[in-house]
Amino acid sequence: MRWWLLPIFVALAGLAPLECQAQATQSNKVSYEGQRVAAVDLVANPKISVDSLRPLVQQRSGEAYSNSKVENTISALKQTGRFSKVELDVKPDPGGLHLTFTLEPALYFGVFQFPGATKRFTYTRLLQVIDIPNQTPYKQEVVAKAGGALLEFLISAGYFQAQVRTEPQFDETHMLANVVFHVNLGKRAKVGIVEVHGPEPSEANRLLHAMRSLRATARGASLKPGKSYTPKRIDSAVALMKRDLANQHRLASKVHFDQSHYHADTNHADIIIDAQPGPIVKVRVQGAKLSWLPFLRGRQMKKLIPIFS
Template sequence: MITRFSAHTYILVLLLQLLAPVSMSLRAQQLTPPTISYEGQTVSSVEIAGRPDLNVRQLRQLIAQPINAPYSQAKIDKSIAALKKSGQADDVKLEVRPQSNGLEVMFVLQPAMYFGMFDFGKASNVFSYTRLLQIANYPNQEPYNAARVEEAESALINFFHRSGYFMATIEPELHTDAPRKVVNVLFHIDLKRKAKFGNIILTGASPQETKHLADSLHSWGARLRAAYLKTGKPYSLKKLDTATTYLKGVLGKQHYLAGQVRLISANYNPQTNRADITFKVTQGPEIAIKTQGAHVWGRTMKKLIPIYDENAADPDLVEEGARNLVSYFQGKGYFDAKVHSRIEKQPSDGTAIWYDIDKGRKGKVAAVEFHGNQKFDDDDLASHVLVKKGRLFSHGKFSGQLVRKSVKNLENVYKNAGYSHVSVTPNVVNNGGKLSIAFQVVEGVQDIV
């Protein structure tokens, strides 16, 4: 039984199914080269695979290699010998996969069966087949392993619950294809009713802030940003994620830049078919970002000051914001702009971050020059630099950031042409507001291939 899904997807999975035994055999040889020794490394899992017709639980008693213990080749050899002696397999092949948490050890009983197709029944009409394959972590070209089916079942149930199908059930059914040596898995999935939103609960913030946040979820701003939550509306994980981000933004507008909002529970009531949603709010201290000496629009400040994204008043982030402000004003023609930052603690336990801005007077890029270049002429190199000479009604383009990027671009041009030892040094001269920018090129010798 195959449900309806994309013909391309079907053909792809069918090809994988047909090629699985050959590819798996080659991969097994690659995974366990005889020259590699795993002796003493921690074993994170031990599985028996390849034979859906056998009682794996009984065979587990024959495994001498324990999990969460050092790998022992002697115990591995003993386990293989015991499995062969049981008469349940013609041969046993060992697969060892190094992972970040330890070694995954798999005893593959021969003749082995491999995973074929995953069929998700009517659930493919609600979710895309490829999405369900991702959630189930489809074991491409792997020998059949009952534990993998259980993991896929658990992952699918969690996904359905998170998507609002809290009463969903799954019953896996195996279909063996002996000629092809594959096992197709049919997941009988009954999604049942999709839940609706119940009560929206906010915890952790002050009563005043809690009311403000709750009201914001019913505002026009929330509607425009698809963050509107209302009791009785269809349950949506995407909307919950959007609402979490939106609430965090609302905290930021209240100067709680280090504030956090987390979705901590969705308690489902099968009698009402509604899920009560609880958000955990951590206000944190107030962090006010202020400027003096020059005006910068709020939207621009949020782009330039990384504290807004990182939600922390870290000194390094404060200084990065100052550098970004310098580049911003330099880009507007204030080439001598200086920005000094300072952090002040407030009596209310909050923090004020001040950016003192001295724009200086406007200047103009009078010249952009290149020296030492022989391989490329000036026009060729000029097309790769981001600083630009001023025109009649333009001050040109300049900032320290643009100069650094221009140097990198020029070096890449030469390296792509085979000059691996090229170096480019910028020199900026400010003569009464008129900038002369020179790039000194030392090409070096072109590589010979």
């Protein structure tokens, strides 16, 4: 073998993976050409008004996505000389594509604070509620949406008097936008009048009585007027009602919390629960040993037969 051919073989062997990688990158590239564009946003430093830059955006909402229009938009924004880089983010939504042109250097969301709320809720849970991922460019619309989501969460938790005020704090040195969500919880509401809609009046009254029994109190499911209004209490009451109907052999019943009506003058919230009792169903198992222990047979049957779930 001629040794001078060895470097050529080595070079060709090194080019093969690069060629395969290039082909894979090209094949994995997503094309949005022709898809409907639902929204187009410009994100920049909060001190910069983007209204004067909107005429440079050739890709419009309501039109089909065009690579040439997008590239021309990025080029026009760069030619202003005000931005070091223009990043495009495309997110497919049910209504169409959502395009975001981020004009660097932009501010990104940093630290979130929730004074007034962390005494009742964990910091992790509050972060889940506002739902602002890491590396998200700052937009006032995102802050407003997060504040609204936080308020809805507090109301669903029984704090119908809650107030939320947002305060952005810009850290120009680190290019971060920290946001403080000032929360005033107010007093938690109490349970008011409870109604069960769906079954016959006699059955509805029986279910209401079950939710005010000692068993309901022991399980934290009591919906007596004056009890603290909490999602956990309501969920426990719904679960107890389902078990009660199951004990009546109504295995296909559907029960769920419908809505609440808050009365600010009394700080009580009336609760409406929708219950649809299913037909009476009796289940018998023949020819199978579910368990050698009699008291475990019923549990095993409920695990194996879907109608019990």
